[in-house]
Amino acid sequence: MGGRDTDLILLDENGIRCDGRKIDEPRKIMIKAGVLKNANGSAYIEFGDNKILAGVFGPRDVHPKHLANTDTGILRCRYHMSPFSVEERKRPAPSRREIEISKVIKEALKPAVMLEQFPRTVVDIFIEVLQADGGSRCAALAAASVALADAGIPMRDMVSACAAGKVADTIVLDVNNEEDQAGQADMPVGYMPNMEKITLIQLDGVLTPEEYKKCVETAVAGCKLVYEIQKKALTDKYFSNGENN
Amino acid sequence: MENTKRKYVIPGEVITSGPYRPEQNVILDGERIIATAVGISEIYDDTVRVISLTGKYIPKINDLVVAKVLSHSSLSWELDINSSYVGFLPASDVFGRDFSAHADELNSKLKKGDLVVARIANSDRSRDPLLTISDRELGKIESGELVKISPSKIPRLIGKRGTMIQTIEMATGAVITIGQNGWIVVSCENNDGLLKATKAIQMVEEQAHIANLTDRVKSMLESKGE
Structure with a gap:
């Protein structure tokens, strides 16, 4: 059911996936906060083979002026993939997919950011995918959230993100590119770990109600792992080489 | 401050729960008090606050600021105060009450790029912060x-x-x-x-x-x- 035909063994009899991971094991994740000098806040994430930079400006004056809201600040987000981020050169103009991801990331961050404190301003988020390897929207969202915190923009909670999916009739955590292409379902989830609220959920594929529930639970567990790494990134930047009392 | 408890926090982290008063950079979520910024949390008596370690300047009335002249119209200057908003300095504050838009040239007092020491006279959600330089220690900075x-x-x-x-x-x-x-x-x-x-x-x-x-x-x- 579903998925593309492939010679790839997605899941062997010992429960090991095509890249050697267990079913509930995420890829290797590394986040660094404050990597760019000219942006107000920034973050760099390596999520498996994904390499993504996020930069945040603001709150600042809105241009064009008619977009400004006198009651609250606004959020703008641009997700962009570099021409060299995929195997065949990607044309640099924003594609349908990039416009969609920009929108969902913006909407996933909006509940967390306290824009009402900054009327008539805008917070701009720029996300640049340097290398893509499946699940880049989750990685981008996690990086954007760290960049926002680095910019000192008040937030109700961090937003963590991780995907889960169905591969070879099994629910697995953090679907990679091969599994995404050949698997049966992919579900990216954005999650606020302290408020225990989901801010992003998408589903590509077919799941039974039971599988759906399991998939959400798996993804949320993954988000909690990502949160610890986000926390470490900020702690490393702001509280290292000092005593922790 | 002996009875101050300090902790490093990031946004979303629960500082404490109970009958505390939330102050700057924290929000109340039911019983829990949650940090909204990266910084150091302080519990002092019955108040909780977070001292932010990053972020832009938020104008507060009576703050002394160093500002840079961005531009001027015939009635006012706009000053960069390193904040989300530009500072607004009316010409009458410099020329006095008998200021006239035709007679007085704003360029003669403050030019683009000049630095001034100013005080925030007024700041609220609906308008850009109002500055003043009419006080003894305020005004244009000549050197430094x-x-x-x-x-x-x-x-x-x-x-x-x-x-x-x-x-x-x-x-x-x-x-x-x-x-x-x-x-x-x-x-x-x-x-x-x-x-x-x-x-x-x-x-x-x-x-x-x-x-x-x-x-x-x-x-x-x-x-x-x-």
């Missing part, structure tokens, strides 16, 4: 070096009852004007003092979270003294 640091580290630069800034001023002989917006003007008769004062300010910025910073700065200033 501009040093920019994060606005959140200004309290650290001043120190407890001004100890830090006094230490730097005494050791270098410099006169330091601190704007709450993170812009600082250092002026000094001799070049050496100027360089040392600038270095000390940058040291405070880099090591703001380390305890006993005043002593560290003092020893740095003394060691380079010879």
